[in-house]
Structure formats: structure tokens, C-alpha cells
Amino acid sequence: MRLAILSRGPRLYSTRRLQEEALKRGIEVEILDPLQFTLSISKDSPQILHKGNKVNFDAVLPRIGHSITAHGVALLKQFEQLDIYAANGSQGIRQSRNKLLAAQILGRNNVPIPKTAYVRNINDVERAIGLVGGLPVVIKVSEGTQGRGVYLRHLYRDAIGLVSALLDLEHEVLIQEYIHESHGTDIRALVVGNKVVASMRRRARGKEFRSNFHLNGTVEPINLNPEYEEVALRAARVLGLNIAGVDLLEGKNGPLVLEINSSPGLEGIEMASGVNVAEKIIDFLEDDAQFAKVSMDQLLLTVPGHGILPLHLVNYPWLVGERIEDIFKNSESHAFALSRDRQLVWEPKNNLKLRYNDILIFYGDLYQLRINLRKILNFDEYNHLKKLTGIKNMENAESS
Numbered sequence: 110m111r112l113a114i115l116s117r118g119p120r121l122y123s124t125r126r127l128q129e130e131a132l133k134r135g136i137e138v139e140i141l142d143p144l145q146f147t148l149s150i151s152k153d154s155p156q157i158l159h160k161g162n163k164v165n166f167d168a169v170l171p172r173i174g175h176s177i178t179a180h181g182v183a184l185l186k187q188f189e190q191l192d193i194y195a196a197n198g199s200q201g202i203r204q205s206r207n208k209l210l211a212a213q214i215l216g217r218n219n220v221p222i223p224k225t226a227y228v229r230n231i232n233d234v235e236r237a238i239g240l241v242g243g244l245p246v247v248i249k250v251s252e253g254t255q256g257r258g259v260y261l262r263h264l265y266r267d268a269i270g271l272v273s274a275l276l277d278l279e280h281e282v283l284i285q286e287y288i289h290e291s292h293g294t295d296i297r298a299l300v301v302g303n304k305v306v307a308s309m310r311r312r313a314r315g316k317e318f319r320s321n322f323h324l325n326g327t328v329e330p331i332n333l334n335p336e337y338e339e340v341a342l343r344a345a346r347v348l349g350l351n352i353a354g355v356d357l358l359e360g361k362n363g364p365l366v367l368e369i370n371s372s373p374g375l376e377g378i379e380m381a382s383g384v385n386v387a388e389k390i391i392d393f394l395e396d397d398a399q400f401a402k403v404s405m406d407q408l409l410l411t412v413p414g415h416g417i418l419p420l421h422l423v424n425y426p427w428l429v430g431e432r433i434e435d436i437f438k439n440s441e442s443h444a445f446a447l448s449r450d451r452q453l454v455w456e457p458k459n460n461l462k463l464r465y466n467d468i469l470i471f472y473g474d475l476y477q478l479r480i481n482l483r484k485i486l487n488f489d490e491y492n493h494l495k496k497l498t499g500i501k502n503m504e505n506a507e508s509s
């Protein structure tokens with residue numbers, strides 16, 4: 110395998126360690142500067158040149174710094190166009206780099222996070238503080254890193270003044286519940302594939318409430334409990350990252366995800382945990398790169414007019430309690446999946462009884478699907494109404 114590590118710092122600890130472990134495995138490895146690529150974009154033959162030469166490797170391991178996120182995302186998108194494997198994809202990197210977007214995705218997918226509000230107008234700050242549970246609050250900018258742009262404020266006056274200044278600088282501003290039981294500490298869980306391979310606790314020094322390693326915080330080993338592990342894995346998965354440093358606070362009711370780093374530093378975590386994390390990353394990459402990735406979104410676009418149609422049972426309460434086979438027995442449409450309690454059931458059994466919060470998922474020609482489903486749904490609603498209203502002969506009632 111030929112591997113390219115995309116990194117601006119060939120001498121940085123993490124880059125060197127990844128290179129070292131790749132070489133140990135007999136992988137041909139190059140470290141390429143993500144800022145020295147030329148992308149050519151076209152329908153038939155998109156290309157990637159590095160310093161003017163056509164790239165020829167099978168896999169990339171991105172180590173994209175915060176300051177070049179947008180560029181890194183574009184570069185990875187281009188690798189995806191060429192079907193070159195990337196250990197972390199453009200979407201995962203983009204989503205995790207913006208704290209607002211990440212919080213929205215995490216919250217939507219049942220991952221616990223501190224209460225967070227987003228404001229754009231200074232008049233809304235007081236209300237936002239109320240929404241997250243009152244003072245004190247943490248105020249942070251959406252695109253910050255290494256503790257820069259994260260503040261703790263105890264007074265309305267100070268909070269409003271700070272938000273005002275940040276808005277003037279055109280930052281996206283988040284106001285967050287302050288998790289005081291976690292003051293000055295957090296947990297970093299390093300996710301590789303579907304495992305947490307190493308973890309540590311970070312501690313701030315002195316009065317500092319931010320525990321970032323780059324702010325001189327200290328690190329210590331921990332045994333991560335399964336609840337924290339589960340949450341870290343889920344966070345990485347829903348954001349679309351294979352390799353991720355997940356930061357967690359220890360709230361009084363359990364773990365809360367703070368942020369997810371798509372190019373986690375290896376120095377602190379290897380030191381604290383004694384785990385060879387670089388080796389685990391290379392192992393994973395070598396294995397994962399063998400399987401071609403397909404983008405479902407892309408597949409769904411290939412047949413014109415075809416797509417996914419979800420049917421939310423909340424909108425059709427008269428179907429609750431019915432069996433799939435009874436409802437769809439005369440229909441040409443067939444649900445290929447059922448989403449229930451945030452689990453996906455593929456090819457749901459015919460005798461399964463539907464529940465209130467279920468979502469049935471169909472695939473096919475959308476026009477035809479809508480016709481077929483409308484027939485069934487309307488018919489059943491009609492019978493349902495008939496039962497509810499006790500009108501015995503609705504046909505007559507309608508026509509008279």
C-alpha cells in the first residue's frame with residue numbers, strides 16, 4: 110500500500126509517529142503538504158496534482174490543522190471523487206470543526222451534550238443564558254481550538270459585553286451550561302474505528318478552568334467506564350469520523366460530549382496511556398482501506414426520480430398496532446427498513462406490529478411510491494374515521 114499523510118508539519122510528534130508505524134508495516138509512506146495540491150474539477154476526469162505531479166497512492170491519512178479546515182475539506186472531497194481512500198472523510202472533518210454544527214448533530218443523535226444556545230443578537234443573550242440554566246455560563250466561539258475562544262462568565266454584564274465583542278468580530282457565538290462538577294478537568298477518549306483505543310484525564314493548572322494540553326494542562330491515565338466509551342463511540346460515528354479524539358466532561362448524570370477532534374494529537378495520549386496509538390491507527394487504516402466505500406447519498410441520486418420515502422407513523426396514528434402485512438398486503442411497495450427507538454431494523458418481518466414512533470422506510474420511484482402509499486393511507490384513514498365518528502354509511506353521507 111502507498112500512503113500519503115497530509116500534514117503541514119513533517120516534524121510534528123504525531124506525524125512522525127504515524128510515519129514510523131507505517132514504515133514498520135512495510136507501507137510506502139509520504140508526508141505531503143495539503144497546501145501544495147492543485148485540483149482539477151471536471152465531469153470525466155477530475156485530477157489531483159501535488160507540486161505539479163499526478164498523485165499515485167492508495168490511501169490518505171489527513172492531519173488537517175484548524176487554520177486550513179476549508180481547504181482540507183475541499184482536498185478530501187476531491188480524493189473521494191477519485192475513489193482514493195481517506196481515513197477520515199471531508200464530511201466528518203467539516204462537521205466536527207464547527208462546534209455549533211457538531212452540537213446540533215450530536216443532540217439530534219441522542220449524544221449527551223451540555224445545554225447549548227446559539228445567539229446572533231445581543232438582545233438575545235440574557236434569554237440564552239436562561240435557556241441553558243442561568244449563570245455562570247461558558248461562552249465560546251464555534252470555530253475555536255486549544256482553549257482559545259472559551260470563556261467562563263459569572264455576571265450578566267460581563268457575559269453580554271463579551272458576546273457583544275465576539276459578535277463584532279463576526280464569530281459564531283455559543284452560550285453553554287457550565288458543568289461545574291467537571292471544573293478544570295475533562296476526558297479525552299481516542300476512537301479508532303469502532304473502539305476506544307486509549308483514554309486519559311486532562312487537568313488544568315491553578316485557577317484555569319480549561320484543561321487543554323496546549324494550555325499547559327497535565328495528563329493522567331484512566332480506565333474509561335463503558336458508559337463513557339459508548340458515548341465516545343457514538344459521537345465519532347454520528348459525526349462520520351473513523352479516527353477521533355472525543356472530549357468528554359464528567360457531568361453529575363454521566364458523560365457529556367464537548368467536542369470531537371478529527372486530527373487528534375498523539376503525544377499526550379501515548380504518554381498518559383502507554384498505548385501505541387499510532388500503530389492502532391495504521392492497523393485500522395490498512396484494514397479499512399481494503400473495502401471500497403460507497404456513498405449512499407451518491408447512490409440514491411443515480412436513478413432519476415428514485416429516492417427514499419420515510420413514513421412517520423405519528424402522522425398516521427390509525428396504523429399503530431397494525432401488522433405490516435395487513436396494511437401493505439395489496440401494495441406493490443415494500444418497506445425495506447424500519448426505524449424504531451433509534452435502531453434500524455432491516456427487512457422488517459411481516460408480522461411486526463407498528464408503534465407510534467416508528468418510521469417505515471421505502472425506496473423506489475418516488476412518484477409511484479407516493480401513489481401506492483396514498484391509496485393505502487387514505488383508505489385506512491377513511492375506515493378509521495368511520496369507526497371514530499360512528500357514521501355507518503359514509504358513502505351516502507358524502508354523496509347526499
Ligand SMILES: Nc1ncnc2c1ncn2[C@@H]1O[C@H](COP(=O)(O)OP(=O)(O)O)[C@@H](O)[C@H]1O
Pocket residue numbers: 223247249253254255256257258259285286287288289291292293294295318319320321356358367368
Ligand atoms: N460547558 C463547560 N463546562 C465546563 N468546562 C468547560 C465547558 N466547556 C469547555 N470547558 C473547558 O474548557 C476546555 C476547552 O473547551 P472546548 O470546548 O474543548 O474548546 P477547544 O476547542 O478550544 O478545546 C475544555 O477542555 C474544558 O476543560
Ligand SMILES: [Mg+2]
Pocket residue numbers: 255256321356367368
Ligand atoms: Mg477541546
